[in-house]
Amino acid sequence: MKWRGRRQSTNVRMGGGGKAIGGGIGGIIIGLILWLVFGVNPMQALQTGQSMAGGGSSTTTEATDDSRDTQFVKTVMADTEDVWHQLFQEAGGTYKEPTLVLFNGRINSACGGASAATGPFYCPADQSVYLDTSFFTEMRQNLGISGDQQGSGDAENRGRAGDFAQAYVIAHEVGHHVQTLLGISQKVNQARQQVSQAQGNELSVRQELQADCFAGVWANRNQQRVQFLEAGDIDEALNAASQIGDDRLAHSSGRSVSPDSFTHGTSQQRVTWFKRGLQNGDIQACDTFSGAI
Numbered sequence: 001m002k003w004r005g006r007r008q009s010t011n012v013r014m015g016g017g018g019k020a021i022g023g024g025i026g027g028i029i030i031g032l033i034l035w036l037v038f039g040v041n042p043m044q045a046l047q048t049g050q051s052m053a054g055g056g057s058s059t060t061t062e063a064t065d066d067s068r069d070t071q072f073v074k075t076v077m078a079d080t081e082d083v084w085h086q087l088f089q090e091a092g093g094t095y096k097e098p099t100l101v102l103f104n105g106r107i108n109s110a111c112g113g114a115s116a117a118t119g120p121f122y123c124p125a126d127q128s129v130y131l132d133t134s135f136f137t138e139m140r141q142n143l144g145i146s147g148d149q150q151g152s153g154d155a156e157n158r159g160r161a162g163d164f165a166q167a168y169v170i171a172h173e174v175g176h177h178v179q180t181l182l183g184i185s186q187k188v189n190q191a192r193q194q195v196s197q198a199q200g201n202e203l204s205v206r207q208e209l210q211a212d213c214f215a216g217v218w219a220n221r222n223q224q225r226v227q228f229l230e231a232g233d234i235d236e237a238l239n240a241a242s243q244i245g246d247d248r249l250a251h252s253s254g255r256s257v258s259p260d261s262f263t264h265g266t267s268q269q270r271v272t273w274f275k276r277g278l279q280n281g282d283i284q285a286c287d288t289f290s291g292a293i
């Protein structure tokens with residue numbers, strides 16, 4: 001996947017692994033400072049401080065490091081922003097960009113605490129995608145890409161093996177953001193409360209497959225825009241779809257993000273829906289909620 005030399009998003013932040021702001025006197029002082037300097041409600045700041053006592057941090061800072069992974073994530077995020085702005089505009093709407101939080105260790109999202117073990121997830125409550133930094137290493141390992149193969153590119157411009165698979169995971173999470181903006185996730189959550197567990201799980205699978213399809217739509221449009229795909233990229237993504245662990249959908253605030261009890265659909269289903277989005281480049285092709293999947 002070609003990715004260098006394009007615009008980078010300003011919505012990528014770093015969080016977690018830092019010092020948690022504790023409660024108590026320190027928290028009160030920090031609360032007061034926040035209130036005086038930034039006009040932040042001190043009680044709110046204190047509550048945040050208390051929730052941080054459980055570990056992790058919910059404070060984020062702009063990701064300014066120039067590591068390869070951060071640069072890559074910023075570029076992919078910018079690609080998703082440009083494509084989804086275009087798609088929303090075409091449909092007469094306005095796209096609201098999500099934040100992507102890169103974290104290390106533990107993090108508190110508005111959907112609860114998460115660790116590296118949680119895997120990539122999207123939190124609707126703060127409209128943020130969470131990605132822990134070990135994700136890239138793990139993914140290269142899962143895809144069977146050794147350190148030697150990384151970067152042993154032919155041309156400068158050539159991406160590393162595994163790039164597109166990583167971009168696909170980010171695009172899938174952004175797909176959940178799009179579902180949130182379109183009100184789809186809210187409808188699924190409501191419907192889930194009125195049906196049996198099995199039916200609820202099926203709805204979740206349909207929601208996941210739609211996020212895969214949206215990732216395919218993004219890939220199609222981004223290809224038209226910047227011709228970023230290289231030979232083997234699609235196979236790589238499909239391989240990733242069937243191999244990498246499920247991402248975790250965070251359902252409600254105040255609860256820890258816990259591993260899903262449902263699946264994301266079979267590998268075959270995921271491949272089918274990603275391809276459908278990829279071939280059509282139109283979210284109309286992504287109605288996973290009616291008919292057979």
Ligand SMILES: [Zn+2]
Pocket residue numbers: 172173176208211247248249
């Ligand atoms: Zn998902």
